[in-house]
Amino acid sequence: xxxxxxxxxxxxxxxxxxxxxxxxxxxxxxxxxxxxxxxxxxxxxxxxxxxxxxxxxxxxxxxxxxxxxxxxxxxxxxxxxxxxxxxxxxxxxxxxxx
Amino acid sequence: xxxxxxxxxxxxxxxxxxxxxxxxxxxxxxxxxxxxxxxxxxxxxxxxxxxxxxxxxxxxxxxxxxxxxxxxxxxxxxxxxxxxxxxxxxxxxxxxxxxxxxxxxxxxxxxxxxxxxxxxxxxxxxxxxxxxxxxxxxxxxxxxxxxxxxxxxxxxxxxxxxxxxxxxxxxxxxxxxxxxxxxxxxxxxxxxxxxxxxxxxxxxxxxxxxxxxxxxxxxxxxxxxxxxxxxxxxxxxxxxxxxxxxxxxxxxxxxxxxxxxxxxxxxxxxxxxxxxxxxxxxxxxxxxxxxxxxxxxxxxxxxxxxxxxxxxxxxxxxxxxxxxxxxxxxxxxxxxxxxxxxxxxxxxxxxxxxxxxxxxxxxxxxxxxxxxxxxxxxxxxxxxxxxx
Numbered sequence: 001x002x003x004x005x006x007x008x009x010x011x012x013x014x015x016x017x018x019x020x021x022x023x024x025x026x027x028x029x030x031x032x033x034x035x036x037x038x039x040x041x042x043x044x045x046x047x048x049x050x051x052x053x054x055x056x057x058x059x060x061x062x063x064x065x066x067x068x069x070x071x072x073x074x075x076x077x078x079x080x081x082x083x084x085x086x087x088x089x090x091x092x093x094x095x096x097x098x
Numbered sequence: 099x100x101x102x103x104x105x106x107x108x109x110x111x112x113x114x115x116x117x118x119x120x121x122x123x124x125x126x127x128x129x130x131x132x133x134x135x136x137x138x139x140x141x142x143x144x145x146x147x148x149x150x151x152x153x154x155x156x157x158x159x160x161x162x163x164x165x166x167x168x169x170x171x172x173x174x175x176x177x178x179x180x181x182x183x184x185x186x187x188x189x190x191x192x193x194x195x196x197x198x199x200x201x202x203x204x205x206x207x208x209x210x211x212x213x214x215x216x217x218x219x220x221x222x223x224x225x226x227x228x229x230x231x232x233x234x235x236x237x238x239x240x241x242x243x244x245x246x247x248x249x250x251x252x253x254x255x256x257x258x259x260x261x262x263x264x265x266x267x268x269x270x271x272x273x274x275x276x277x278x279x280x281x282x283x284x285x286x287x288x289x290x291x292x293x294x295x296x297x298x299x300x301x302x303x304x305x306x307x308x309x310x311x312x313x314x315x316x317x318x319x320x321x322x323x324x325x326x327x328x329x330x331x332x333x334x335x336x337x338x339x340x341x342x343x344x345x346x347x348x349x350x351x352x353x354x355x356x357x358x359x360x361x362x363x364x365x366x367x368x369x370x371x372x373x374x375x376x377x378x379x380x381x382x383x384x385x386x387x388x389x390x391x392x393x394x395x396x397x398x399x400x401x402x403x404x405x406x407x408x409x410x411x412x413x414x415x416x417x418x419x420x421x422x423x424x425x426x427x428x429x430x431x432x433x434x435x436x437x438x439x440x441x442x443x444x445x446x447x448x449x450x451x452x453x454x455x456x457x458x459x460x461x462x463x464x465x466x467x468x469x470x471x472x473x474x475x476x477x478x479x480x481x482x483x484x485x486x
Contacts, residue, residue: 009133009158013174042182042191043174047158051195059157093157 002033003088010048010091014041019088028083030062031074048091063090100486102441103168104449104470105149106457107136107479112151114169115470119443121461124470130172131163135219138436138479142225142233146483150233150249152220160219162193162249175249192251196220196235196243199256205239206268215239215259222436224279227286234305236276240267240293242305255305258291263310263327270294270330270349271395277435278334282341290344290359295330298346300359311359315348332375333435337384345387345414347377347435352389354414365414370401376438380463381446385413388448388464390433398453399430407450409464423467424458431456436479443484451477 001021011017022036038045049056054074056062061070064082081087104115111129130136134153142148151163151172163172175193176182182190202215218238226232231248234255241259243252258276267274275294282288287304290311297312315329330349337343346353346362350373353362366372371391380386387410393401400406404427407420431454441447448464451457455474460467 007157009155013158013161038191043161043177045191046160046194050159051192052197057157057159 001085002028002036002082003085004033004037005088005090005092007091007093009093010044013043013047016041021085024083028078029075030069030072030078030089033078033082033089034074059094061092061094063092064088100443100484102443102447103141103146103483103485104439104457104459105139105141105151105169105479105481105483106451106471106474106477107139107151107436108451108455108475108477109135110475112136112139112153113471113474115457117470121443121447121459122468126471127169130169134161136478137219138222138481140223140225140481141483142230143227144225145230146485148225148230148248150223150225152223152235154219160194160196160217162220164249175245175247176251181250190250193249196237196252197254198241198259199254202259203265205264205274206266208269212265215241217241218273221275221277222279224281227281227283234279234281234289236279236291238273238275239269240274240276240296242276242279242291244305257306258299258301258308261299261308261310263296266327267293267296268328278331280334280336280341280344283338284341288341288358290334290336292331292334292346294332295328295349297327297329298331298334298344298359311355312362313360314355314362314364315353316351317349319349333377335377335379335387337379340384343384343413345377345379347374347389349373349395352377352414365410367410367415367417369408369417370419374433375435376433376450378438378440378448380448381440381442383411383446383463386411386463387414388438389417390438390450392432398432403428403430405429405431405452407448407460407464407467420460420464420467422465423460429454434478437477439480439482441482441484447482449480449482451480453477 101118106113111132114127137152139151147168149165153161204212207213220235222236224234235243242255278292280290292298299308316323332347334346342358344355352366354365355362374392405424408417431452437451448460453476457470
């Protein structure tokens with residue numbers, strides 16, 4: 001079970017509270033986690049990754065295990081702590097506006 | 099008993115205000131979609147309980163919301179369990195999928211260079227006049243989309259964006275937005291749209307092909323002030339009984355056309371300034387029109403801090419200031435282009451919202467005004483539904 005932390009507005013959009021959990025079969029990567037997340041909560045399609053290009057939206061960041069993973073290739077294997085649910089995969093809105 | 103429902107979009111959520119036909123006492127909802135930019139909400143003229151809303155954010159992009167019960171409950175279209183899996187087994191969730199047809203190409207950027215077309219948000223939603231499941235969306239970067247399944251999926255009417263003038267279109271200060279969609283009540287295949295800063299366009303075949311309709315406009319910021327396209331049209335409006343007579347608030351100049359946009363002439367007349375954003379037409383008097391003069395494109399607030407609606411009962415040229423009940427000092431707000439609306443009660447109501455969070459109503463065609471709300475977030479759109 002993968003733990004995913006979403007920013008407030010995406011939690012309200014998906015009508016969830018706190019962390020969400022998704023199942024990923026096979027290798028755990030940004031792409032496989034987000035595929036699973038969007039499959040479970042289709043309302044999130046297009047809100048984290050752009051439709052079409054599936055690129056990360058520019059004002060969002062991905063963190064896990066104290067590392068900024070935002071610029072890693074989406075197929076990069078994530079740490080075992082994320083794969084086994086010890087650490088969450090964090091989707092974070094970039095700070096803007098001061 | 100009849101009444102009105104006012105749909106208010108703001109920078110930080112949406113609000114719904116309701117009143118009876120007196121329009122004196124108002125109930126205002128809690129914030130809907132709190133914290134999100136709500137560029138526009140509009141109800142279907144066929145089914146007033148069907149309301150579409152554009153919800154967006156710089157972080158999370160575009161979301162479309164729909165209510166089927168007059169705004170009591172909302173959902174993203176296509177979010178029922180049976181909608182979520184396609185015949186191929188893939189999840190759907192495509193109500194926010196606004197993807198340009200083909201390779202989008204480029205348009206002119208602020209500095210005159212070419213810039214890729216990039217979808218940013220839906221500025222305006224225009225429900226069909228005959229089918230509650232059909233709705234049009236005007237978007238930034240300028241293009242028009244259509245949904246025939248109540249907002250579950252969208253398809254671009256790419257004949258507009260692919261018009262030969264497209265590479266010459268450029269963004270205004272607010273972005274390159276398609277902000278106005280008017281459907282001719284007598285011929286639903288005829289529609290008028292406006293883009294900042296490309297100008298006005300008309301289709302006579304339901305959106306397949308488009309024609310620029312900007313003859314007579316003059317814009318001094320362009321190398322050729324009378325070019326076929328490139329004008330910063332802020333808003334156009336018509337009376338449903340006279341759809342060939344169009345009124346336009348351009349960046350500067352208030353304009354009028356009596357031949358469905360083929361030719362325009364200026365009707366700014368005695369306005370204290372002809373810069374502004376919204377323009378609208380009285381529900382029962384096709385020659386009575388309203389604008390909100392704004393000091394200039396460098397100072398987006400009323401002259402001398404006095405908030406005034408100006409009314410012409412002669413289709414332009416002769417204007418009168420409407421001030422009773424409006425702040426006449428220290429008021430430095432703007433009124434954005436989608437922030438004026440009229441109801442169709444016997445005594446026509448006129449509504450507008452400001453960037454200072456005020457929403458004003460006049461239940462007597464503009465003679466006097468009162469505030470529905472005074473402390474909302476900056477208002478981005480105002481629409482009104484007349485309920486029987």
